[in-house]
Amino acid sequence: MATEIKAPVFPESVADGTIATWHKKVGEAVSRDEVICDIETDKVVLEVVAPADGSLVAIVKGEGETVLSSEVIAQFQEGAVSGAAATEAVQSEEKVEQAAANTQAGAAPVVERAQAVQDQAPAVRKALNETGIAAADVAGTGRGGRITKEDVVNHQTKPAAANVTPLSVAVGERIEKRVPMTRLRKRVAERLLAATQQTAMLTTFNEVNMKPVMEMRKQYKDIFEKRHGARLGFMSFFVKAATEALKRYPAVNASIDGDDIVYHGYYDIGVAVSSERGLVVPVLRDTDRMSYAEVENGIRDYAYKARDGKLGIEDMTGGTFTITNGGTFGSLLSTPILNQPQTGILGMHKIQERPMAVNGQVEILPMMYLALSYDHRMIDGKEAVGFLVTIKELLEEPAKLILDL
Structure with missing residues (x-):
């Protein structure tokens, strides 16, 4: 029987949070007290751990979604991981790895790139689509090699290797990049602005x-x-x-x-x-x-x-x-x-x-x-x-x- 995994109880000073990273996928085996999810609030990042050995049955709140105190974020199944679920998780990982290998060989088909993006969490997919970066090109630092939103941002700002010819830029072209503020950065900005407006x-x-x-x-x-x-x-x-x-x-x-x-x-x-x-x-x-x-x-x-x-x-x-x-x-x-x-x-x-x-x-x-x-x-x-x-x-x-x- 599946049990609910809920967000931690937030203090009164914290209204809500955002799912930052899922470290485990549906069907992937997880150990008791292993970190499965990070929730970013306007003050700190909170870790959600597995209540027992088992696996995620369903993710209710995807990366980038807002979550309230004690709100259900996933369904968890205690016990051994079923063969079908484990196979599905392995196949998903293999698709991403295969796409990476094809990209390194210079022959990754468009359909595999699209599938590699699709296999990512919602916030990561959004970041990949907005930047035009292929998932296979990004080195994942999340649990199990998963790509996080920060990985996409870091890849975008990473300097090119010495042996790679930089892309030519048209004369007069000015490049910009747009990166969403983290909840913490937004909260700091709000507090600093309030201090200047509400105090003498x-x-x-x-x-x-x-x-x-x-x-x-x-x-x-x-x-x-x-x-x-x-x-x-x-x-x-x-x-x-x-x-x-x-x-x-x-x-x-x-x-x-x-x-x-x-x-x-x-x-x-x-x-x-x-x-x-x-x-x-x-x-x-x-x-x-x-x-x-x-x-x-x-x-x-x-x-x-x-x-x-x-x-x-x-x-x-x-x-x-x-x-x-x-x-x-x-x-x-x-x-x-x-x-x-x-x-x-x-x-x-x-x-x-x-x-x-x-x-x-x-x-x-x-x-x-x-x-x-x-x-x-x-x-x-x-x-x-x-x-x-x-x-x-x-x-x-x-x-x-x-x-x-």
């Missing part, structure tokens, strides 16, 4: 001499890594300095809910991370209770998760303040956009050596511009400037930060 956002700037932190890091980084198993970076200093500044200026750690101001008695700092799917902001919880090593390990783990697409919704839920580091990409100055409903975000930038006046003398110092964007409805200029100056002072005298002075 203002940015104030300052600069910090990074020499004291750099000297401390140079002196203790090897001992720190040996003791804690974590690399001592700059981010832990900024997280701890921001946490202390938030204690002194509670309004920056607050949020606006309708006509109410919500003052948070805890410090959950989001750290903006760039991933292939877009910008994500995982949250470090209770940073006032975290050690420098715990901060560094937490950021490292989130970076690995973001790279592998393993960030969960719980990793990015909440947050009372955000730090973003454009300096990793070489940015010297920027105006970060608020991460609603938060009322403040700190922007770090590239460390640049500049001539500075120190006690009447010119010294070359490693300087960093800091930017604090804030919601002027909630935070006055005096508080914003005081907050930023506090971070500057704590970083320029890190002993005060460590000794809680």
Whole structure:
């Protein structure tokens, strides 16, 4: 008897999702807890696993289709795969492989190309048809060598091999390509636009001499890594300095809910991370209770998760303040956009050596511009400037930060 496979229960903040990839076809054998489908939401990619050993009987929601929380997406049959279903799946795979072999020999008939496209999931077929790329030309990275929509996009943008003569382009011809936004990218765009339209956002700037932190890091980084198993970076200093500044200026750690101001008695700092799917902001919880090593390990783990697409919704839920580091990409100055409903975000930038006046003398110092964007409805200029100056002072005298002075 077939059982229903349903989409996961989405949190209240997630309305729906999109079937990104089916890793298994109808009739193909699957093991218990093996990933059979990826569902992309506006925050994360969720994996759906097989409830037992068996096979898919039917796919209810194809790739590219919208799915609601707990909605049925497939029918599953527990037990051994039937001979007929297994044969059908093998034959389908053989058609694609044969089409690939024929294409490499330069003699793939049109009918086989069409069949190869037809064997793909709906979203993949659509992408192949729109780009004019033959399915046999695309290297599949999905489970069992299946082609995903990302494979088609990557194939389209992949540079030609050195021994392949590039296609001639008519003089004056300008080439364009159109790629649909992912749900995550669309959601990020909506949130950033809403932040600029729904808040009285203002940015104030300052600069910090990074020499004291750099000297401390140079002196203790090897001992720190040996003791804690974590690399001592700059981010832990900024997280701890921001946490202390938030204690002194509670309004920056607050949020606006309708006509109410919500003052948070805890410090959950989001750290903006760039991933292939877009910008994500995982949250470090209770940073006032975290050690420098715990901060560094937490950021490292989130970076690995973001790279592998393993960030969960719980990793990015909440947050009372955000730090973003454009300096990793070489940015010297920027105006970060608020991460609603938060009322403040700190922007770090590239460390640049500049001539500075120190006690009447010119010294070359490693300087960093800091930017604090804030919601002027909630935070006055005096508080914003005081907050930023506090971070500057704590970083320029890190002993005060460590000794809680």
